[in-house]
Amino acid sequence: MNSGKGCNGKGYNGQYLIVDLAQKESHILKLEDSFYRQFGGGAGAAIKLLLDGMDPAADPLGPDNMLVFSCGLLTGTGSPCSPRYVICAKSPLTGGMAKSEAGGWWGPALKSAGFDGIVVKGRAEHPVYLWIKDGRAEIRDAGHLWGRVTGEVQQILPGELGDPRARILQIGPAGENLVRYACICNELSHFNGRGGLGAVMGAKNLKAVAVSGARQVEVFDREKVREAARWAAREFKNHPLSWGLHRTGTAIGMEAFNAAGSLPTNNWHLAAFEQANDIGSEKLEEEVVVSKGGCHGCPIRCKRIVEGKAAGLETDRIYGGPEYESLAALGSNCGIGSLHLLVKANELCNKYTLDTISTGMTISFAMDCFERGIINEADTGGLCLNFGNEDVILPLIEQIAFRRGFGGILAEGSATAASVFGGGAEECLLEVKGQELPLHDPRTKTGVGLQYAVSPFGADHWFAQHDTLFTKADAPGFIGAAPLGMAEPVPATDLSLKKVRLIYYTSLLTSIYDCLGICVFGAVSRGLLPLPLIIDIVNGATGWNTNLWELMKVGERAVNMARVFNRRAGLTRRDDRLPSRFFTPLKGGPLDGTSALVPAEFEKALDLYYQMSGCDLNSGAPSDAKLSELDLGWLTEKNNAGE
Amino acid sequence: MGKKFMVKFYSYLREKYSSHSGGEEVIIIDNDGDYTIEDLKKQYDFIPGEIGCVILNKQMAEDDAIIQDGNLVEIFPFFGGG
Numbered sequence: 001m002n003s004g005k006g007c008n009g010k011g012y013n014g015q016y017l018i019v020d021l022a023q024k025e026s027h028i029l030k031l032e033d034s035f036y037r038q039f040g041g042g043a044g045a046a047i048k049l050l051l052d053g054m055d056p057a058a059d060p061l062g063p064d065n066m067l068v069f070s071c072g073l074l075t076g077t078g079s080p081c082s083p084r085y086v087i088c089a090k091s092p093l094t095g096g097m098a099k100s101e102a103g104g105w106w107g108p109a110l111k112s113a114g115f116d117g118i119v120v121k122g123r124a125e126h127p128v129y130l131w132i133k134d135g136r137a138e139i140r141d142a143g144h145l146w147g148r149v150t151g152e153v154q155q156i157l158p159g160e161l162g163d164p165r166a167r168i169l170q171i172g173p174a175g176e177n178l179v180r181y182a183c184i185c186n187e188l189s190h191f192n193g194r195g196g197l198g199a200v201m202g203a204k205n206l207k208a209v210a211v212s213g214a215r216q217v218e219v220f221d222r223e224k225v226r227e228a229a230r231w232a233a234r235e236f237k238n239h240p241l242s243w244g245l246h247r248t249g250t251a252i253g254m255e256a257f258n259a260a261g262s263l264p265t266n267n268w269h270l271a272a273f274e275q276a277n278d279i280g281s282e283k284l285e286e287e288v289v290v291s292k293g294g295c296h297g298c299p300i301r302c303k304r305i306v307e308g309k310a311a312g313l314e315t316d317r318i319y320g321g322p323e324y325e326s327l328a329a330l331g332s333n334c335g336i337g338s339l340h341l342l343v344k345a346n347e348l349c350n351k352y353t354l355d356t357i358s359t360g361m362t363i364s365f366a367m368d369c370f371e372r373g374i375i376n377e378a379d380t381g382g383l384c385l386n387f388g389n390e391d392v393i394l395p396l397i398e399q400i401a402f403r404r405g406f407g408g409i410l411a412e413g414s415a416t417a418a419s420v421f422g423g424g425a426e427e428c429l430l431e432v433k434g435q436e437l438p439l440h441d442p443r444t445k446t447g448v449g450l451q452y453a454v455s456p457f458g459a460d461h462w463f464a465q466h467d468t469l470f471t472k473a474d475a476p477g478f479i480g481a482a483p484l485g486m487a488e489p490v491p492a493t494d495l496s497l498k499k500v501r502l503i504y505y506t507s508l509l510t511s512i513y514d515c516l517g518i519c520v521f522g523a524v525s526r527g528l529l530p531l532p533l534i535i536d537i538v539n540g541a542t543g544w545n546t547n548l549w550e551l552m553k554v555g556e557r558a559v560n561m562a563r564v565f566n567r568r569a570g571l572t573r574r575d576d577r578l579p580s581r582f583f584t585p586l587k588g589g590p591l592d593g594t595s596a597l598v599p600a601e602f603e604k605a606l607d608l609y610y611q612m613s614g615c616d617l618n619s620g621a622p623s624d625a626k627l628s629e630l631d632l633g634w635l636t637e638k639n640n641a642g643e
Numbered sequence: 644m645g646k647k648f649m650v651k652f653y654s655y656l657r658e659k660y661s662s663h664s665g666g667e668e669v670i671i672i673d674n675d676g677d678y679t680i681e682d683l684k685k686q687y688d689f690i691p692g693e694i695g696c697v698i699l700n701k702q703m704a705e706d707d708a709i710i711q712d713g714n715l716v717e718i719f720p721f722f723g724g725g
């Protein structure tokens with residue numbers, strides 16, 4: 001990787017820390033400029049390192065899985081809305097590539113500590129944590145931290161390290177107990193939520209990664225980057241989508257989707273929930289929000305910090321607050337309309353590091369099975385899992401996190417639980433590649449359905465952009481995407497070639513963000529940063545002379561490398577499918593009886609997507625020609641080895 | 644005769660477009676001709692992309708939907724994926 005051509009060190013450090021937990025040693029991997037220009041950083045760099053360093057057929061919870069933490073190219077440079085890092089590994093939930101991003105301050109701190117990322121190999125004999133400070137790394141004993149919830153570890157570690165500036169990334173008990181949808185948190189309220197990465201960390205006996213750096217990340221033209229940050233700080237107030245996020249957070253989705261008749265309710269049997277307004281953004285603001293929260297270098301501050309005061313359901317503000325996805329997964333989709341209960345449920349998930357989407361969706365799946373008589377109280381340990389039963393939510397979260405009783409089955413994920421239950425339980429499933437769906441209905445946003453199916457990371461609502469951003473010619477999302485060549489608006493429920501192209505192009509755009517460390521909420525089409533400014537920022541940070549074409553290829557490389565990984569792990573086009581529920585009409589709400597997807601149309605759209613993206617129609621994997629075009633020829637042989 | 648109907652704004656649209664804290668406005672139109680959602684939108688200085696769904700008497704309403712006397716129009720901010 002280091003042939004001596006060197007690294008200019010502007011915008012990035014040119015090095016990843018490699019940690020072998022079995023050998024109890026670490027060393028530095030030096031990378032050249034060409035690596036960053038080809039793979040960007042973030043997701044692109046992480047997936048490349050995984051393909052180089054592990055066998056995709058490895059057991060995701062075994063020592064041969066690798067865990068890569070990877071900062072975006074712009075992370076920590078002072079660029080606006082760019083705080084993010086990704087974590088990638090083989091997913092214990094999907095069996096393919098897991099990729100999940102988070103914001104906050106941990107990524108920028110790692111970059112300041114002198115590393116663009118960390119590659120963790122092997123498995124420690126005993127629980128350990130990593131302490132990385134100013135270019136040095138230590139593997140330390142974590143016996144005293146194992147079993148503790150996140151809030152405790154967050155309190156203990158900075159003091160123990162004698163560094164109040166240390167930023168803490170960690171897993172709670174759900175990760176330790178290998179719950180297949182355990183997540184990873186940093187600073188208690190930012191989450192790499194999806195793909196079960198917390199279980200991979202738990203399987204490695206790695207409890208936490210503490211980082212601290214005093215050095216400012218070098219950039220090529222600091223004034224240019226600062227000017228962009230000042231522009232964003234001024235302009236977000238004038239951008240309706242960014243301002244909306246600032247004012248209400250994502251919880252407004254509860255009221256908005258309910259009104260639009262697309263709110264997942266009772267395991268997606270219904271599309272509207274009578275108590276939606278009781279658990280939406282307005283009630284949240286009225287009853288529990290104590291302040292706004294945000295991430296490094298982002299003026300939008302879309303997060304909500306909450307403090308529940310209801311008797312028996314008190315919560316601590318250190319754990320942040322629930323997003324729309326959490327309110328819908330644990331709330332409307334389980335028929336739960338008690339805000340204080342949901343705030344508590346969200347806090348418990350954060351304490352234990354459970355992904356709120358998969359947790360809520362797995363509980364709603366079990367409720368559906370219970371209502372249909374597929375399982376009963378003898379199976380559930382006496383719990384009555386009817387939709388809307390408020391008494392079961394907190395006990396089930398506890399049981400899942402600690403793999404107790406019935407929770408031990410649910411901890412395996414809904415797809416595995418369905419095969420344990422039998423009796424037609426698979427009809428209650430709403431997952432793709434084993435990963436439970438985020439809370440956006442493909443019947444009202446067909447492109448979201450397409451991205452759920454084709455995402456190599458399992459059902460993912462930010463594999464591409466959302467249909468509703470592109471339905472009107474004067475919409476900021478549509479205008480902002482003009483440089484991609486989007487000529488005309490496309491209706492949200494269209495599934496023609498225009499929609500396929502929209503999803504294809506914006507999947508590459510979103511992948512660029514994952515490589516650069518840009519938050520999807522901060523940039524076109526969901527946020528304010530326009531594409532020409534993003535290119536200016538990359539050039540300002542690195543001193544490159546890049547353009548949209550080159551960055552699109554960076555994004556495309558990341559997606560295609562993930563597809564090759566999946567192919568080698570045994571996934572095929574058959575895994576790119578949507579649950580049958582979406583081929584039936586919506587029930588309840590203003591769209592009642594409408595909007596069923598048509599199987600033949602959806603298959604045709606899938607065919608077109610593969611053809612547009614240079615993938616094989618049968619395997620869904622990139623063709624050798626596509627890999628060669630992307631300068632990924634080194635993968636063609638490995639790709640064929642998966643045939 | 645004209646017509647009288649209610650407009651209800653949700654979330655932060657309230658503070659921008661309603662003079663009442665509950666976000667509810669009674670609108671009285673003097674003429675008898677068709678009055679559409681688009682006509683109503685023109686009364687406000689909405690920023691393009693700011694408005695999400697518009698609900699007319701609990702049904703999804705497109706811009707050409709006609710508002711009748713006694714109707715309730717609910718206006719939600721845009722939510723583009725969270």
Ligand code: SF4
Nearest residue numbers: 294295298302519521
């Ligand atoms: S928009 Fe929200 S999640 Fe994204 S960087 Fe800003 S504060 Fe963080």
